[in-house]
Amino acid sequence: LAKTTQPISMDSYEGQEVNITCSHNNIATNDYITWYQQFPSQGPRFIIQGYKTKVTNEVASLFIPADRKSSTLSLPRVSLSDTAVYYCLVGFDKLIFGTGTRLQVFP
């Protein structure tokens, strides 16, 4: 199973774009990259999933370079409610959580 590495924490201000990068050097050919958001005392919530290049949905974008050894979750114009922990997971069937990135958004 591919191990992931993310920054432990990040700070931002409301209205800014936030980019969280995840390293996964030993990603397998059939692995997908999935990002989840977790608020305190709640189960994680799916944000976005991708395999290569760029994926965009209504809440985020996911950028994956050609070598797929890293990925970047982009949150446009964050608000206070985006304060949460963000997890990058790599896999196809079994998904193992890494340390996650604690994002704090300030007014």
Added chain:
Amino acid sequence: GAVVSQHPSRVICKSGTSVKIECRSLDFQATTMFWYRQFPKKSLMLMATSNEGSKATYEQGVEKDKFLINHASLTLSTLTVTSAHPEDSSFYICSAPDRGASGANVLTFGAGSRLTVL
């Protein structure tokens, strides 16, 4: 979208008692469910994978006799913490995988169950 219901959300019990946590997939069938454990300000740790109609698969270091997992139907998986002790106090979260458009797993999580053992 897919919904996973988990109960109870909070439970307090005395040391030595057993506690059962239920996880139901409400609008889809889940032949597999994953059970995670999370300590304060820590990441989720996969405990076991429950499989409908067969034995659960436990991760290394997880006591099978302490954490009994049953997956009796395609919509229900249960985790029973037997003879609970204070060190079992934690946040337990279940999830059910659903194949996304890509074919890879997308996990839908329950709301979690906070267990406090006195």
